Each structure stands twice: as C-alpha cells, then as structure tokens.
Amino acid sequence: MAGTSKMRHIIHSIEFGNQLSAAYPWTSKPLLVAAPMRVISGPQLAVAVSRSGGLGFIGPGEKPQTTAVDLESAKDMLSHSPISQPASNSSSLDQSSSLLPIGVGFQLWNGDINVAASTVSRYRPAAAWLFAPRHGQAEVDNWAVRLREACPGTKIWLQVGTFNEAVEAAASDTASRPDVLVVQGTEAGGHGRASDGMGFITLLPEISDATRGSGIPLFAAGGIADGRGAAAALAIGAAGVVMGTRFLASQEARVNKDYQNEVIRAADGASTTVRTQLYNHLRGTFGWPEQFSPRTIINKSWVEQQAGAGFEDLKKSHDLAVKEGRGWGPEGRTATYAGAGVGLVRVVDGAGAIVEKTRSEAVEIIRRLQELGRD
Amino acid sequence: MAGTSKMRHIIHSIEFGNQLSAAYPWTSKPLLVAAPMRVISGPQLAVAVSRSGGLGFIGPGEKPQTTAVDLESAKDMLSHSPISQPASNSSSLDQSSSLLPIGVGFQLWNGDINVAASTVSRYRPAAAWLFAPRHGQAEVDNWAVRLREACPGTKIWLQVGTFNEAVEAAASDTASRPDVLVVQGTEAGGHGRASDGMGFITLLPEISDATRGSGIPLFAAGGIADGRGAAAALAIGAAGVVMGTRFLASQEARVNKDYQNEVIRAADGASTTVRTQLYNHLRGTFGWPEQFSPRTIINKSWVEQQAGAGFEDLKKSHDLAVKEGRGWGPEGRTATYAGAGVGLVRVVDGAGAIVEKTRSEAVEIIRRLQELGRD
Numbered sequence: 001m002a003g004t005s006k007m008r009h010i011i012h013s014i015e016f017g018n019q020l021s022a023a024y025p026w027t028s029k030p031l032l033v034a035a036p037m038r039v040i041s042g043p044q045l046a047v048a049v050s051r052s053g054g055l056g057f058i059g060p061g062e063k064p065q066t067t068a069v070d071l072e073s074a075k076d077m078l079s080h081s082p083i084s085q086p087a088s089n090s091s092s093l094d095q096s097s098s099l100l101p102i103g104v105g106f107q108l109w110n111g112d113i114n115v116a117a118s119t120v121s122r123y124r125p126a127a128a129w130l131f132a133p134r135h136g137q138a139e140v141d142n143w144a145v146r147l148r149e150a151c152p153g154t155k156i157w158l159q160v161g162t163f164n165e166a167v168e169a170a171a172s173d174t175a176s177r178p179d180v181l182v183v184q185g186t187e188a189g190g191h192g193r194a195s196d197g198m199g200f201i202t203l204l205p206e207i208s209d210a211t212r213g214s215g216i217p218l219f220a221a222g223g224i225a226d227g228r229g230a231a232a233a234l235a236i237g238a239a240g241v242v243m244g245t246r247f248l249a250s251q252e253a254r255v256n257k258d259y260q261n262e263v264i265r266a267a268d269g270a271s272t273t274v275r276t277q278l279y280n281h282l283r284g285t286f287g288w289p290e291q292f293s294p295r296t297i298i299n300k301s302w303v304e305q306q307a308g309a310g311f312e313d314l315k316k317s318h319d320l321a322v323k324e325g326r327g328w329g330p331e332g333r334t335a336t337y338a339g340a341g342v343g344l345v346r347v348v349d350g351a352g353a354i355v356e357k358t359r360s361e362a363v364e365i366i367r368r369l370q371e372l373g374r375d
Numbered sequence: 376m377a378g379t380s381k382m383r384h385i386i387h388s389i390e391f392g393n394q395l396s397a398a399y400p401w402t403s404k405p406l407l408v409a410a411p412m413r414v415i416s417g418p419q420l421a422v423a424v425s426r427s428g429g430l431g432f433i434g435p436g437e438k439p440q441t442t443a444v445d446l447e448s449a450k451d452m453l454s455h456s457p458i459s460q461p462a463s464n465s466s467s468l469d470q471s472s473s474l475l476p477i478g479v480g481f482q483l484w485n486g487d488i489n490v491a492a493s494t495v496s497r498y499r500p501a502a503a504w505l506f507a508p509r510h511g512q513a514e515v516d517n518w519a520v521r522l523r524e525a526c527p528g529t530k531i532w533l534q535v536g537t538f539n540e541a542v543e544a545a546a547s548d549t550a551s552r553p554d555v556l557v558v559q560g561t562e563a564g565g566h567g568r569a570s571d572g573m574g575f576i577t578l579l580p581e582i583s584d585a586t587r588g589s590g591i592p593l594f595a596a597g598g599i600a601d602g603r604g605a606a607a608a609l610a611i612g613a614a615g616v617v618m619g620t621r622f623l624a625s626q627e628a629r630v631n632k633d634y635q636n637e638v639i640r641a642a643d644g645a646s647t648t649v650r651t652q653l654y655n656h657l658r659g660t661f662g663w664p665e666q667f668s669p670r671t672i673i674n675k676s677w678v679e680q681q682a683g684a685g686f687e688d689l690k691k692s693h694d695l696a697v698k699e700g701r702g703w704g705p706e707g708r709t710a711t712y713a714g715a716g717v718g719l720v721r722v723v724d725g726a727g728a729i730v731e732k733t734r735s736e737a738v739e740i741i742r743r744l745q746e747l748g749r750d
Contacts, residue, residue, distance in 0.1 A: 014743065014744075014746060162643075162645060162646065163642075163643040163645060163646065163718070164643065164646075185574065185576070186574075187573065187574055187576060187577050196645060196646050197645065198562065198644065198645030198715050199560065199561075199562055199574030199576055199598060199715075200576070201560070201562060201574055201575070201576055201597075201598040201599070201604060201607060201716075202562050202598040202600075202604075202644055202645065202714075202715045202716040202718070202719065203645055205600075205601070205603050205604070205719055206642070206643065206644065206718045206719060209719070222576075223574060223576040223577040224576070225577075225580075226580070228580050228610060228611050228612055229576060229577075229580070229611065231610035231611075231744075232576060232607040232608070232610040232611040233607070234610075234744055235603060235606035235607040235609075235610045235740055235741070235744060236603050236604065236606075236607040237603055267538075267581070268537075268538040268539065268581065269573065269577055269581065270537060270538060270571060270572065270573030270577065270578055271537065271538065271539075271571050339577075340573050340574075340577045341576075341577040343538070343577070343581045344577065344580055344581060344584070365610055366610070366741060366744045366745060367745065368389065369389075369606075369609055369610060369741045370741060370742065370745065371389060372389065372392075372404050372405045372609065372738065372741065
C-alpha cells in the first residue's frame with residue numbers, strides 16, 4: 001500500500017539522518033547546515049554553526065588557494081577552543097574525531113581538483129560539498145574519487161537541482177557515489193538550476209522515491225529560513241536542512257554591510273528576487289555553465305535591463321555605483337544574491353543563535369502539530 | 376523573540392483551522408480539500424471527498440449555468456445518502472447543517488455573478504472558492520459581497536498566488552474579506568500566476584506573517600500529492616491542505632481516460648510540466664487575463680513550438696490529433712493540465728481512499744518526526 005511505502009520513506013530518512021549524525025558526533029538533531037556561500041561563508045560562520053550543533057561549511061574563495069587559508073583559520077579557532085564531542089566509543093567516532101568538524105564547498109566548473117585534493121588531505125574537513133560541474137556526473141565522480149583518496153573520512157556531499165542529476169549520482173559507482181545529496185529547490189539564492197529547477201516540495205519526494213535503494217540521505221535546500229521551513233523539509237522526507245540566505249544576515253557572514261542591510265530590507269521574495277546571469281556579467285564573471293544561474297534581489301540594473309537598456313550602459317552605471325559606494329540597495333546596481341525566502345529574514349543574529357532558534361522552532365512545531373491527530 | 380513569534384503562528388494556524396473545522400462539522404483534521412478543477416471536479420468527486428471527511432469542491436463548468444446542474448446532482452446524491460455529522464449543539468452547527476457539505480468554485484474573469492449568486496442562494500454550498508479575477512481585489516470584493524448576500528452561511532475562499540494579493544484581500548472590508556485564503560504555489564497545475572509565482576514554502580509563511588492579524592486561515596496548494604506534502608504544508612503554517620493533481624487520478628474525476636493515463640505516466644514533474652498559454656489557444660480558449668497561465672504536461676505541441684513551429688501549423692496538427700483520438704500522451708498535442716507533483720501520482724484510486732490515505736500518512740509522519748526531538 002502506498003501509505004505504508006511513504007511511512008517507510010520517512011522512517012528511512014530518519015534512519016539515514018541518524019547514521020549521518022553518528023559521523024558528525026557534535027551535531028544535534030534535526031541537523032541544520034549552513035550552505036557554502038562563495039566568499040561569504042568564511043571560517044567564523046562555519047565554526048559558529050558547528051559550535052551550536054549544526055554543520056557549517058566554508059564556501060569557495062576568490063581563488064582555489066583561498067580555501068586553505070580559510071581552513072587554517074578555522075583549524076586555529078577550533079584548536080584554541082575545541083567543540084566538545086561525545087567520548088569516542090567506536091572506530092567510527094575515532095575516525096570522525098580526527099576530522100575538522102566543519103565542511104568545505106567546491107565549485108567544480110572553475111575549481112582546481114589538485115589544489116582541492118591537497119587542501120582536503122591537509123585539513124581533513126568532515127564534509128566536502130561539490131556543486132556546479134560543467135560536465136555533469138562524470139566530472140563529479142572524478143572529484144569524489146580524488147577527494148576520498150585525499151581524506152577517506154571526508155563525506156562527499158553533492159548538490160543537485162534536478163531529478164536526473166540525483167538519479168545519476170545515486171547510480172554511480174561506490175567509489176564516487178555521494179554520501180549525501182543536497183536537493184536544492186529553485187527558491188534558493190545564489191547559483192542553482194537556471195531554468196529546469198522546481199521547489200523541493202515536489203523535487204525531494206520524487207528523488208526520495210527514486211533513490212531510496214541507494215541509502216543516500218537527502219538534505220533540503222532552497223527557501224528555508226526558519227523553523228517552519230525546517231519542519232516542512234523534515235516532513236517532506238529530508239534527513240536534514242540547509243539554509244543559506246538566513247546566514248547572510250548573521251554576524252559572522254563575510255558580507256558587505258550594505259548587502260546585508262538589503263537582505264534585511266527586502267520583502268515579498270517571490271517578486272523581489274529573480275534568476276539572471278546579468279549580475280555575474282556586470283561584475284565581470286563570465287563562463288558559468290549555462291545550466292546554472294543565480295537568484296538575486298532586484299535593483300536598478302535589472303529594472304533598466306528589462307526596460308531595454310544595453311549592457312554597456314548598465315556596466316558603466318554599475319561600475320560607477322560600486323565605486324561610489326552605492327552598489328547595494330533598491331537603488332543599487334550590483335549583485336545581491338539571496339533566495340526567495342529573503343522576506344522571512346528580518347534581523348541580523350549570531351550564527352549560533354540562528355541554528356539554535358531554528359532547531360528549537362522546528363522541534364516545537366512538530367510537537368504542536370501532534371494536536372492535529374487528536375480530534 | 377522571533378522563535379516565540381513563530382510558535383504563535385503555528386498555534387494560530389491550528390486555532391484558525393479548528394474554527395474552520397467547526398463550520399464544517401463532518402470534516403476530520405487535518406482538513407484535506409479537493410480543488411475546484413474546471414469540468415474535472417464534478418459532483419461525484421466533490422461528494423466522495425466530503426464523505427471521507429475532506430471538503431470537496433465542484434469546479435466551474437463549461438458554462439456558468441452548468442454549476443447548478445452539478446449542484447443538483449450533488450444534492451441528489453447527498454439526500455439519498457447523507458454524510459453523517461455530529462449532533463448539532465450550537466447555532467453555528469445549526470447553520471452549517473443546513474448547508475450542502477461541499478464547495479463550489481467560480482472563475483471570476485469569465486464568470487456570471489448573477490448566475491453564481493442565484494446558484495449559491497438555491498444550493499447553499501458550504502464554501503465558494505473564487506479565483507482568477509481580471510480586475511483584482513475590487514472584482515473579488517464584489518463577488519464576495521454578492522455571494523454572502525445570496526447565502527450568509529457560505530464561506531468565501533479566495534485563491535491567491537502572490538504576497539500582494541493576499542495582503543490586499545486580508546485588508547478588505549469585513550463584508551468582503553475572505554474566510555479562507557488558499558495560497559497557491561507555482562508548482563500547481565492548471566491556472567495560476569503566469570510569471571510572478573513562487574512555491575508555498577516561502578510564499579505561505581511570508582503571507583502568514585503579514586496577515587496573521589486578520590485571523591484568516593491559510594490553506595496551502597500547489598505540489599502536494601501525498602501525506603508528505605500535506606505534513607509539510609501543515610509544518611509551514613497552513614491550516615489545511617489542497618490537492619488538485621492527485622484527484623486527476625481518482626475514479627470520480629470527470630476526465631478523459633487518456634488524460635488520466637498521462638497523469639499516471641508522467642514523471643519528473645519539474646522538467647515534464649510547464650506554464651504556457653499555448654494549450655488554451657490550441658483549444659480555442661482566448662481571453663485569460665495575462666497574469667495567469669496554466670501548468671501542463673509537455674507534449675508534441677510544446678516541443679514543436681519550442682523548435683519554431685508557427686501557431687497555425689500547431690493548431691492544424693492539434694485539431695487532427697484530437698479528432699483522431701490522439702490528443703493525449705507524450706506524442707499527443709492537447710492540454711494536459713497537471714501540477715509539478717505529477718511524478719508523485721502513480722495510481723488511480725477512489726477519491727475517498729486518497730483523502731483517507733493522505734490524512735493518515737500526514738498524521739503518521741508528524742508522529743514519527745517526534746523522534747527527531749529525542750536525541
């Protein structure tokens with residue numbers, strides 16, 4: 001019976017999540033993750049999230065070499081003030097306790113696999129999050145194998161935004177198969193699927209039904225900004241929950257204050273954010289594989305482009321605005337990447353407080369929903 | 376503290392839902408609703424859903440006058456075999472027990488307000504679901520006032536797909552303010568917002584935060600096809616749950632068998648469905664307000680249009696295919712409206728069984744999620 005089958009999914013997702021939690025013994029359930037936002041997710045943010053029982057990721061830096069600098073900082077912070085972990089009582093814990101209790105993200109299409117492998121080998125992060133390959137699963141497989149060789153304890157997380165990506169990843173060889181699939185819905189900020197994305201509300205359960213046999217836990221990303229979204233993600237079958245935009249408004253985010261203020265100000269994320277390559281190009285970033293584009297808060301560059309302005313004019317206005325410190329805000333002109341959940345983000349908090357609040361909200365919401373079963 | 380505020384939201388949504396349940400005394404919690412799909416949601420479907428403790432809606436018919444014919448059938452079915460309701464012990468129940476325990480949907484832009492009012496006056500449905508106005512809230516207000524005059528016990532449900540629509544509706548006068556807001560995410564099948572929609576995963580909580588003072592319960596629609604989606608909708612703050620596409624695959628749906636087979640067959644809803652006016656035009660339906668478009672399963676008409684085929688050629692091929700009984704299917708050419716959750720719909724069931732299964736799955740999922748709070 002279909003009902004029983006869905007029960008199994010939920011039970012499996014809880015079990016998959018439990019197995020993963022065992023590999024990350026400092027974490028609390030439900031497992032909350034801070035996404036590896038490029039440059040913005042630095043060592044302070046990642047360590048603060050892990051210190052509160054979540055899993056923090058360091059994002060890709062300006063250059064492949066920057067990741068090692070960030071990991072060195074994180075290692076330094078963690079050696080001065082370690083995260084307490086349960087006493088080791090198994091070889092699995094022995095292995096995990098020798099890992100750095102944070103993750104690191106790699107953007108594949110313009111990454112450097114050799115630099116990445118030597119960085120992972122040296123710093124032993126608990127997770128490596130792969131995303132944005134130019135050449136699909138073959139490229140992902142290559143990275144997964146190399147990083148596993150570099151540090152066998154590092155779990156491989158793979159971000160997908162389509163059903164086919166997920167099914168292909170789940171079917172790849174044991175040596176390259178990811179340990180975690182992050183199912184990113186189209187509401188997500190920053191780079192995701194350009195035109196074939198969808199919310200995780202349909203994407204995740206379809207992927208769950210198709211990949212259950214693989215035993216790979218699914219994490220939900222895209223549009224989650226508080227305990228309500230986190231509880232919904234768990235209900236749909238996620239083993240854990242990823243937030244990005246919410247952490248743009250954290251004290252530890254490596255983000256310009258004007259950018260952060262705009263995240264706080266923006267409301268009605270459905271109409272004030274859009275996916276477009278325009279802002280990459282205005283900032284001089286070209287070469288993104290065409291299957292990806294970033295979601296950004298709309299400002300004058302977008303409005304004027306829609307009204308017919310040419311790129312050269314937009315570029316001049318953009319560069320001048322940035323030079324004069326008017327880059328961000330509703331009258332601004334530069335990239336303000338954020339998800340459609342931006343309207344739910346209204347205050348800057350410490351990253352640790354965000355993790356704890358979101359987790360306790362989710363747990364309390366689930367508790368209160370129990371009342372529905374009692375007529 | 377924000378966490379406390381979110382707790383209040385969830386508690387409020389449960390309370391709002393409880394108040395609504397009191398007006399629909401035959402329903403079970405969580406309240407599951409079958410959307411008023413045009414023509415497809417006939418009296419058999421609506422009555423079967425209500426008979427299983429949900430709330431079934433009759434959809435708009437081919438003409439405004441068709442609704443009365445469908446309601447007459449439903450009334451007939453219900454008088455031969457009434458839905459048992461708890462013994463009346465309050466004036467509210469007295470009023471509700473004189474209502475027909477189903478709802479009816481009105482498509483405003485091409486509806487007839489006079490026919491609608493006389494139909495509601497005569498059949499006293501428990502709910503009237505308004506959607507697709509050409510002229511925004513003013514048009515909705517007009518309908519709400521007229522239908523309330525026609526039958527004061529009939530609750531006014533309003534479908535919205537944007538933050539602004541919801542805020543405007545919640546701020547309208549007491550006489551016209553809706554009793555329920557259906558927040559339809561962009562994953563939904565059939566007609567919804569053409570280009571400014573978003574998943575309910577961000578839309579509903581933002582609307583909830585902005586309209587809480589109005590006391591209007593929010594129902595989630597779009598992408599929900601089983602107990603996982605239903606549980607997620609409740610977690611995000613919905614007082615109840617709407618499904619459409621799932622009921623396309625019900626025995627009671629007034630739908631061509633080839634259409635229904637295509638709903639069962641289609642998978643990967645993110646890539647096999649699309650929003651477009653093409654199929655309205657191929658079927659000879661023009662005049663939809665530009666802010667709306669329907670989500671449909673892709674077939675040859677769409678593929679060939681994307682490849683550059685002109686409308687006249689597509690129309691000829693469409694009409695021939697329909698005439699020869701090849702309208703539906705992956706090689707078909709006509710409208711196959713369905714939501715992005717279509718990949719979760721894999722079997723035709725009785726509508727009552729769908730309601731019961733979805734409800735019990737949702738309750739069981741919420742129960743199992745409790746384990747997450749216990750580390």
